[in-house]
Amino acid sequence: MTYSSYWLTNVRLETGYQYNNETITGTDTSIFHLLVENGKFARIVPQETVISDDLIKYDAQKSLLLPTFKEMHIHLDKTYYGGPWKAVTPAKSIFDRFAEEKELLPQLLPTAKDRAEKILSLLIGFGSTHVRTHVNIDPVVGLKNLEATLDALQTFSGKISHEIVAFPQHGLLHSGVESLVREALKHGATHVGGVDPHTVDGNIEKSLNTIIEMAVDTNSEIDIHIHDRDHLGLFTMNRLADLTEQARLHNKVTVSHAFGFAGIPEAKAAELAARFTQLGIEVTSTVPIGKLIMPIPLLEEKGVQISLGTDSLTDHWSPFGNGDNLEKAGRLAELYGYADEWSLSQSLKFITGGKTPLDKQGKQVWPVVGDDADMNLVKASCSAEAVARRATREAVFYKGTLLSGSLSH
Amino acid sequence: MSSSYWLTNVCLEKGFRYENGVVIGTETENCHLLVENGKIAKIISADTLPDDQLQKKDVDNLLALPSFIEKHVHLDKTILGEKWRAVTPVASIFERFEIEKRVLPSLSTTTKERAKALIEILLQAGSTHIRTHVDIYQEAGLTNFFEIQEALADYEGKLSSEIVAFPQHGLLRNNCADLVREAVRNGASLVGGVDPANVDGNMEKSLQQMMEIAVEGNADIDLHLHDPGKLGLATIKRLAQLTEEAGWQGRVAVSHAFALADMIEGEADEMAQMLSELGISIITSVPIGRTIPPATFLHNKGVQVAVACDNIFDSWSPFGNGDILERASRLAELTGRSTEQKLAETLGFITGGITPLNKNGQQAWPKVGDDASIVFTEASCSAEAIARRSNRPAVMYRGKLVSGGFTKG
Numbered sequence: 081m082t083y084s085s086y087w088l089t090n091v092r093l094e095t096g097y098q099y100n101n102e103t104i105t106g107t108d109t110s111i112f113h114l115l116v117e118n119g120k121f122a123r124i125v126p127q128e129t130v131i132s133d134d135l136i137k138y139d140a141q142k143s144l145l146l147p148t149f150k151e152m153h154i155h156l157d158k159t160y161y162g163g164p165w166k167a168v169t170p171a172k173s174i175f176d177r178f179a180e181e182k183e184l185l186p187q188l189l190p191t192a193k194d195r196a197e198k199i200l201s202l203l204i205g206f207g208s209t210h211v212r213t214h215v216n217i218d219p220v221v222g223l224k225n226l227e228a229t230l231d232a233l234q235t236f237s238g239k240i241s242h243e244i245v246a247f248p249q250h251g252l253l254h255s256g257v258e259s260l261v262r263e264a265l266k267h268g269a270t271h272v273g274g275v276d277p278h279t280v281d282g283n284i285e286k287s288l289n290t291i292i293e294m295a296v297d298t299n300s301e302i303d304i305h306i307h308d309r310d311h312l313g314l315f316t317m318n319r320l321a322d323l324t325e326q327a328r329l330h331n332k333v334t335v336s337h338a339f340g341f342a343g344i345p346e347a348k349a350a351e352l353a354a355r356f357t358q359l360g361i362e363v364t365s366t367v368p369i370g371k372l373i374m375p376i377p378l379l380e381e382k383g384v385q386i387s388l389g390t391d392s393l394t395d396h397w398s399p400f401g402n403g404d405n406l407e408k409a410g411r412l413a414e415l416y417g418y419a420d421e422w423s424l425s426q427s428l429k430f431i432t433g434g435k436t437p438l439d440k441q442g443k444q445v446w447p448v449v450g451d452d453a454d455m456n457l458v459k460a461s462c463s464a465e466a467v468a469r470r471a472t473r474e475a476v477f478y479k480g481t482l483l484s485g486s487l488s489h
Numbered sequence: 490m491s492s493s494y495w496l497t498n499v500c501l502e503k504g505f506r507y508e509n510g511v512v513i514g515t516e517t518e519n520c521h522l523l524v525e526n527g528k529i530a531k532i533i534s535a536d537t538l539p540d541d542q543l544q545k546k547d548v549d550n551l552l553a554l555p556s557f558i559e560k561h562v563h564l565d566k567t568i569l570g571e572k573w574r575a576v577t578p579v580a581s582i583f584e585r586f587e588i589e590k591r592v593l594p595s596l597s598t599t600t601k602e603r604a605k606a607l608i609e610i611l612l613q614a615g616s617t618h619i620r621t622h623v624d625i626y627q628e629a630g631l632t633n634f635f636e637i638q639e640a641l642a643d644y645e646g647k648l649s650s651e652i653v654a655f656p657q658h659g660l661l662r663n664n665c666a667d668l669v670r671e672a673v674r675n676g677a678s679l680v681g682g683v684d685p686a687n688v689d690g691n692m693e694k695s696l697q698q699m700m701e702i703a704v705e706g707n708a709d710i711d712l713h714l715h716d717p718g719k720l721g722l723a724t725i726k727r728l729a730q731l732t733e734e735a736g737w738q739g740r741v742a743v744s745h746a747f748a749l750a751d752m753i754e755g756e757a758d759e760m761a762q763m764l765s766e767l768g769i770s771i772i773t774s775v776p777i778g779r780t781i782p783p784a785t786f787l788h789n790k791g792v793q794v795a796v797a798c799d800n801i802f803d804s805w806s807p808f809g810n811g812d813i814l815e816r817a818s819r820l821a822e823l824t825g826r827s828t829e830q831k832l833a834e835t836l837g838f839i840t841g842g843i844t845p846l847n848k849n850g851q852q853a854w855p856k857v858g859d860d861a862s863i864v865f866t867e868a869s870c871s872a873e874a875i876a877r878r879s880n881r882p883a884v885m886y887r888g889k890l891v892s893g894g895f896t897k898g
Contacts, residue, residue: 105577165873167829169513369777370823399832399876400822414808415778421575424807465573468807 084480085122087131088114088487091140093124094462097422097442104422107438107462111142116453119479124449138487140457143474146428146466147435147446148209148454149405153303153336153364153389154199155247156213156232157225160394162198163191167399174280174307178250180396185221192225196232199393199403200240206404207456209240209478210433212303212364212389214247214273217260223267230268239483245303247273252290253281265298271334274304277316284316292323295332303334303364309372313340314348321355331360336389338363341379342372349375353382366391366401367412377416388412388430405431409467424464437463453480457487492888494544496522496861498535500552502870505830505850512830512850515870519550524861527887532857547897548883551865554836554874555843555854556884557813559616561711561744561772561797563655564604564640565623565633569802571596571603576807582688586658589804590628600633604640607801608648610811613893615864617648617886618841620711620797622655622681625672626663634672647891653711655681661689666698673706679742680706683713686720692727700731709740711772714748721748722760725769732767739768744797746771749787750780757783761790774799775820784838785824796820796838813839815878832872845871861888865895 091112098106113131115123131137158181160166171177188195196213203211216225226244233242246264248257252274261272272295277287295302304320306313317340324333335356341349341363356363362385365374379386388408392398413419413427429436439445447455460471475485499520506514519535523543533539566589568574579585593600611619619641623634634654641650654672656665660682669680680703685695703710712728714721725743732741749771752760764771770793773781784794796816801809821827821835837844847853855863868879884892 103577106574165869165877166514167832167872167876168827169511170828369819370825373778394877399827399872400818402878410808411777414806417778419576419807420578424575461573464575464807468575469573469802470810 085115085117085135087135087137088116089131089137089139090127090142091457092142092144092461093444093447094144094437095444097425097438104420104442106421107425107464109144109462114145114447114453116480119453119481121447121449121451121453124447136489138489140487143457144460144462144466144471145447146207146437146456146458146463147432148456148476148478149207149431150210150212150387150433151203151208151389151403151405152212152387153366153391154211154213154393154403155216155391155395156196156199156211157192157215157229158185158188158395159195159199160396161202162195166396168396174276177397181216181218181249182220184396185216185218185225189221189224189228192228193231196229197235200232200236202403204236204240204476205473205484206406207458207473207476208405209454209476209483210242211240212243212245212271214245214303215264215269216249217246217257217264217273218248218250219255219257222260223264226264226267226269238481239478243271244269245271245273247275247305249275251275251280253283253287258290258294262294262298265294265300269300271301271303272298274302276306276308278312279308284319288316288320288323292327292329295329296327301332301334302329303336305336307337307339309339310343311340313338314344314352316340317352318355321352321359321361324359324361333359334362334364336364338365338374339372341375346375346378349378350382353379353384357383360385362387364389367408367415369411369415373415376412385434386430387433404470406466406473407470410470413467419468421464424467425462427467428463454478457485493523493525493530494546495539496524497538497545497547498550499548500550500869501532501852501855502552502845503852505846512828514829515833515846515872517552517870522855522861524888527861527889529855529857529859529861532855546895548865548895549897551882552868552870552874553855554615554845554864554866554871555840556617556862556864556886557615557839558618558620558795558841559611559797559813560620560795561774561799562607562611562619562621562801562811563624563799563803564607564619564621564637565600566593566803566805567603567607567801568592568596568804569603569610570598570606576805585805590626592804600636601640604637605643607811608640608644610801611813612648612884612891613881614812614814615881615884616813617862617884617891619648619650620653620679621650622653622711622713623672623677624657625654625668626656626658626665627668630668631672631675634675634677638676646889647886651679652677653679653681655683655713657683659683659688660698661691661695666702670702670706673702673708677708679709679711681711681713684716685712685724687716692724696724696727696731700735700737703737703740704735709742710737711742711744713744714746717747718751719748721746722752722756724748725760726763729763729767729769732769741767742770742772744772746773746782747780749782757786758790761787761792765791768793770795772797775816775823777819777823781823784820785826793842794838795841812878814874814881818875818878821875827876829870829872832875833870835875836871862886
């Protein structure tokens with residue numbers, strides 16, 4: 081499908097919520113025809129409208145249209161995916177894993193591009209058209225994983241948008257890679273990464289300051305892994321907030337994992353969440369289900385922008401993970417008891433960068449003429465069903481171009 | 490398929506691969522299996538193709554796993570095949586009862602139709618044994634029970650099954666002991682129950698009556714126990730005493746058993762020993778967002794623990810997909826079972842304890858004389874199947890294909 085203008089006919093769009101007394105019990109939808117021009121929605125007309133032009137028409141057969149998804153935390157450069165099965169070997173600490181990586185990363189390097197491409201195909205098939213990947217910048221691989229990842233993303237140019245975090249996995253200070261990270265930022269990385277300023281770098285202040293400094297110097301954004309728990313994580317994140325404010329990096333900082341929000345008094349978590357909201361510091365989560373449960377509903381209530389990510393997709397850190405962001409949203413809903421229509425429906429925003437067809441009040445807000453035609457056709461009657469039932473994705477479009485699935489015309 | 494035939498090129502697990510005393514992988518070998526009258530009659534190396542006239546089905550190196558056991562579903566509750574509906578928020582379990590009572594009879598499909606839709610999904614997932622609870626209550630009488638019996642009768646020879654006569658609305662509270670008795674007389678092989686304390690309001694009488702009906706009808710027991718903390722633990726202890734008094738060892742199961750997650754040190758060993766000695770098994774659906782019984786601890790203490798799906802799109806939950814392998818994978822993820830051996834061992838939770846390799850890595854399944862009840866899996870070993878929720882192209886029950894098939898044969 082290569083037409084710059086075409087109609088996507090018989091598309092189901094959500095138009096409002098159904099109420100029974102005060103309770104939302106369902107979602108209203110109607111069938112529309114959408115004109116896509118130069119990768120954008122150009123017209124959205126009701127089903128009854130007679131289309132008189134000669135443009136090609138693709139029939140969506142009343143499937144539901146959803147925004148495409150965003151995979152906001154993955155390591156495209158470190159995976160067994162597409163290669164032979166390998167379980168995780170036991171490790172006592174994160175430093176054991178670093179030691180493991182010293183041997184493993186050079187072994188994975190020859191297949192890194194190929195495997196990254198396989199993951200990108202997988203993500204697109206699941207309906208994601210944006211990926212933020214972390215890329216190891218460490219003394220072992222130098223910039224080679226970045227190169228492999230850039231090559232893979234080049235293969236998918238025009239099919240998926242991306243951000244690359246220069247990720248000093250073995251510690252920015254601990255492994256002494258500040259200059260390599262700076263190099264990476266000159267060669268395609270868009271974000272400065274980091275990991276546990278205390279546990280890994282052993283110097284919260286210097287680690288955070290260095291990250292901030294690099295971001296300011298290079299006009300980059302920040303996405304830092306903070307696994308450090310409870311009050312340590314809380315302290316680290318508060319300090320990060322201080323520095324973000326001083327450096328005026330509002331809306332440019334993400335904390336991945338952010339485990340410090342869990343296992344501390346709710347008032348403390350709420351206070352930090354309010355700071356994050358004020359400074360536009362985002363949180364990305366894999367939605368852990370074990371002993372540590374993130375207080376995502378609290379963060380959400382305080383207005384923190386939350387995104388989800390797959391993180392490991394079968395690698396030496398975890399044998400799980402499958403790249404399906406819609407499944408991840410469903411897991412979030414199940415974990416936090418979002419089982420009613422409204423909660424399920426609104427859960428979609430965690431994987432779309434905040435986009436939902438209906439806003440909180442049930443007003444139709446997507447798609448809008450002029451928006452990029454990044455869209456998923458799914459086999460569901462509404463967003464709530466898609467999230468709860470992990471709807472089959474029938475066709476995935478990026479800027480109007482069909483990437484995955486098929487359509488009849 | 491005739492009663493004797495060869496399954497050729499079947500991948501079987503042979504042993505673990507060790508490095509420095511640690512299991513790092515699984516060795517497999519290709520074999521031919523002679524199936525006679527639904528049982529495995531011979532297992533020979535794939536080096537020699539048998540030169541007899543028997544039919545040969547080429548399995549094409551798919552991994553053989555023992556077929557799965559679905560130990561806790563509600564075939565009568567699912568709304569699969571119906572229009573989407575989310576779950577209505579409620580203030581208590583009793584409101585949920587009322588909603589369900591209203592919804593189920595109002596649906597356009599029959600209980601039998603919906604049950605069959607679910608059975609198909611369970612079979613596809615690889616479950617060839619189903620334990621289903623069926624709601625028995627005054628307003629419905631035995632209608633659900635007979636419909637589920639009919640649905641299961643349509644699958645005779647394709648799976649084995651057992652029905653729990655389940656007084657969802659309370660054995661005492663709904664005053665339905667006679668109906669439960671009648672269900673047992675009509676073929677329910679287990680007596681169910683739910684929260685003798687918080688639903689029935691009389692722990693002693695509820696447990697006594699359940700046990701009495703079981704003994705009278707020579708039926709086993711499977712009790713839903715959500716009651717937490719000391720209350721739940723007290724319920725289990727009392728049930729254990731009654732089990733012992735009645736001589737019902739090996740015939741009692743407790744589903745959910747959330748209270749076991751609340752055991753304090755000292756209590757746990759004693760409880761596990763009691764459950765193990767009396768052969769009381771524990772069934773968990775691995776819910777997320779709440780604590781669950783310590784599956785690994787209990788298993789290590791000799792208690793039989795099974796993982797099950799429970800709710801699959803019903804009035805209680807909009808989630809659930811009937812894929813028991815996915816559930817086992819969730820248990821592995823939730824409890825940090827990510828090494829080769831721990832993943833492989835996890836399979837036992839969905840097979841009634843059968844794993845291809847035992848703890849010491851010796852081949853334990855399949856053996857000549859075993860039922861040819863096999864899930865053919867696109868995986869290199871059990872560990873991979875669990876972690877990656879591998880595809881299952883064919884499922885066999887006692888020598889008969891009951892779902893999918895082989896592309897070559």
